Amino acid sequence: MGVVTVREEQAIARLTDRLVDDYPADQVESAVGTARQRFEGHPVREFVPILIERIARRELEASTKQVETENVAAQRDPNQQPDPARGMSRIRTAGAEFAADKRLMALAAAVLVVVLALVVAFAVRQPDQPTATSATAALTTVHGVVGSEKMAFFDDPRVVEALAHKGLEARVDPAGSRQIATSVDLGNYDFAFPSSAPAAERIQRARNISTKYTPFSSPMAIATYQPIAELLTAAGVVRPGPVPTFDMARYLQLVRNDVEWDKLRDNTVYPVHKNILVSTTDPRTSNSAAMYLAIASHVANDNTIVQGPAAEQAVLPTVSRLFVRQGYTENSTDGPFREYLAAGMGPTPMVWIYEAQFVEASVRGQIKPGMVLIYPSPTVVSQHTLVPLTTPGDRIGRLLATDPDLQRLAAEHGFRTSEPSRFAKVAADNHVPVAGEVIDVIDTPTIDTLEHLIDSVTKSYN
Known part of the structure; x- marks a missing residue:
């Protein structure tokens, strides 16, 4: 195998x-x-x-809905048997009532004839009124490849309806953002929508495209649990507050020293014999892991952007451990975050995510008591950047960036849009403790440096 x-x-x-x-x-x-x-x-x-x-x-x-329907139908009394005599009595009664009301029925029939005549006249007067079928056929289908964390947005019936009102139907496929930029055949698509500016820049370079749209963004964050946050607070990694932060420098010290969970002082909540690591996706395919690599390399390089081969080699021993020691990693953020929501802190005590994923899950009622969102310090704001590949792709890019309804729906899916109040309202309505303004933000390395770091980490797997 x-x-x-x-x-x-x-x-x-x-x-x-x-x-x-x-x-x-x-x-x-x-x-x-x-x-x-x-x-x-x-x-x-x-x-x-x-x-x-x-x-x-x-x-x-x-299948569940069908069973529910059948159960409702089955709620009739199974012991009740049909009574022929009672049935004939009802028929006779109905006949008598009908005979008594013949004049009323005749009047209703006359009214029905008038209504039908009006409907026919209206239809004749409206020869150009499109039918539902013709309206659907008039939609322009636009094919896109998007980061998996945006699939729920494009699958939302309200988004589908908003695009349909503009004459568009978006059909999208999920992929890791780095895959979109490196290995997906973009000749089959009208737009590419990775989750970061560096991935979009690589697409623009390869296809000589200058246009791009950034409809929304999301800072990188960590999903964890209250007992883990308290344990790491005692270890000096998490700084508590209304919005807790995760000290990346202190965390990297633990990684360099191979500290395991059961070695933390007074650890009774998670005494497991494995390294303290944040679970991520695969840096070879996924943008979120690339952003994690960008932050870690910045901190490992004395809080300076990595530039040049010497700096790349200096940070490699530290950043490689962050990935190689995880074992199997998935290709997109959808997988590890689903596991976080379903499996508890046993397999995934800390998961690297987009802030939008946690907020969207809160809106859906999927966040359980004890689940906690914390922000790495420093962090990166991931700019979800759409690169149009055709004219219809450019049209959908402009709509996503400017249409008020689509911007509002993006906020409801946890994304930060051009109008901060939209996101703030969603967070407040759903009681999600988010950072009002993310301040401790770094710039990512150049696309070439980031690619060199990813390639070096890839070689470390061997």
């Missing part, structure tokens, strides 16, 4: 466990098995687990 297959099997096992939390195990096994068959023989495997989970969850939800 190849490495890719092992990773895929592990991811499918985890998604199956998540589904079993919500649906009967036998139904989950059947739905997942059926979904897997749809991807047999496909050469590109990176996002097969994500797609399998989406398909299986959709089928399970539909």
Whole structure:
């Protein structure tokens, strides 16, 4: 069994466990098995687990609704038997009532004739009124490839409706942002929508495109649990407050010294024998991991942006440990954050995420008591940047950046937009303790330096 297959099997096992939390195990096994068959023989495997989970969850939800409908129908008294005599009596009674009301029925029929005549006349007067079918056919379909954390936004029926009012239908595929910039065949798409400016810049360079749109942004953050936050507060890593912060310099000291959880003083809440590490995605495919690498390299380089081969080599021993010691990592942020929501702090005590993911989960009611959002210090604000590849792609980019309804919906999905009050209202309405203004922010290295660091970390895996 190849490495890719092992990773895929592990991811499918985890998604199956998540589904079993919500649906009967036998139904989950059947739905997942059926979904897997749809991807047999496909050469590109990176996002097969994500797609399998989406398909299986959709089928399970539909099955649950059908069962609920059948249960409602079954609530009639099963012991009640039909009574022929009673039925004939009702027929006779209905006939008598009908005979008594013939004049009323005749009047209703006359009214119906008048209404039908008016409808026909109106239809004749309105020959150009489009039908629902013609209106749908008039939509321009725009194909895009987007970071997985934006799939919920594009799947939102309200977003679909808002775009339809502008004559557009967006059909999007998920991919890791670095994959979008390096390995996805963009010839099949109208726009590319990675989760950072460096990834977008690489696309622009490769395709000689100057136009770009940044409809929204999201600072990088860490999702953890209150017991872990308190444990790290005692260790000097977390600084408590209304919005807790995560001291990256102190954290890197623990990493360099190979400190394990069970070595922390007075640790009774998480005494496990493994290294203290934040769980991330794969830096070879995912933007969020690349942003983690950018922050860690900055701190390891005496809080200075890494520039040049000497600086790159100096920080490599530290930053490589952050990834190599994690073992298996997923290709996009959707996977580890789902595990955080479903599995508890056992496997994932700390997860590197976009702030938007935590806020969106709060809006959906998925954040449980004891789940905590903290901000790394310093952090990076990830600029979700759309690169138009065709004229329809440019149109959707402009709409996402300027349309008030789409900007409002982006805020409801946890993204910070050009109008800060939108995001602030969503956070306040859902009682999410977020930073009103993220101040301790660094610039990322140049795209070339970041690529060199990623390549060096990749070699460290071997």
